[in-house]
Amino acid sequence: MAFQDHCKKRSPLARFFRSFYYAFRGIWRTFLNERNFRFHAVATIIVVICGCWFQIEQVEWMIVLLLCGGMFALELVNTAIEHTVDLLTDEKHPLAERAKDAAAGAVCVYAAISVMIGLIIFLPKIM
Numbered sequence: 001m002a003f004q005d006h007c008k009k010r011s012p013l014a015r016f017f018r019s020f021y022y023a024f025r026g027i028w029r030t031f032l033n034e035r036n037f038r039f040h041a042v043a044t045i046i047v048v049i050c051g052c053w054f055q056i057e058q059v060e061w062m063i064v065l066l067l068c069g070g071m072f073a074l075e076l077v078n079t080a081i082e083h084t085v086d087l088l089t090d091e092k093h094p095l096a097e098r099a100k101d102a103a104a105g106a107v108c109v110y111a112a113i114s115v116m117i118g119l120i121i122f123l124p125k126i127m
Helices: 003-009 012-033 035-053 058-088 094-126
Strands: none
Touching (some): 012 035, 035 058, 035 094, 058 094
16 A cells, blocks of 8 residues: 555544644754754754743743744754655756855854854853
8 A cells, every 4th residue: 555545544633743743853854963953952942941041031931932933943954855865866966066155154143143142142141
């Protein structure tokens, strides 16, 4: 039986909850296999500890959580793009290289902005 046929036989609610299984499996596999994702996980733990230590305000927590969540989401998308490009070609193709570089660049831009915003939030509390 084809995978699509098997999924169609499940109830919509079962398919809905199954989608969470796939999502968490993707997050876990990315955590296990991608060094940068693990780096961001450690950075998030440090930021959360600092947020508790310095008792940041509710709005600051919302900003920090959005930044951390966005970073994880962007790392997951970057990983998906890299895997898709690798699946499509084993050759060193200029467009494949550009796609992977652009995805990595998006992560880098978001990380730099996140650090700057983090400094705006935490530096006044440290000084």
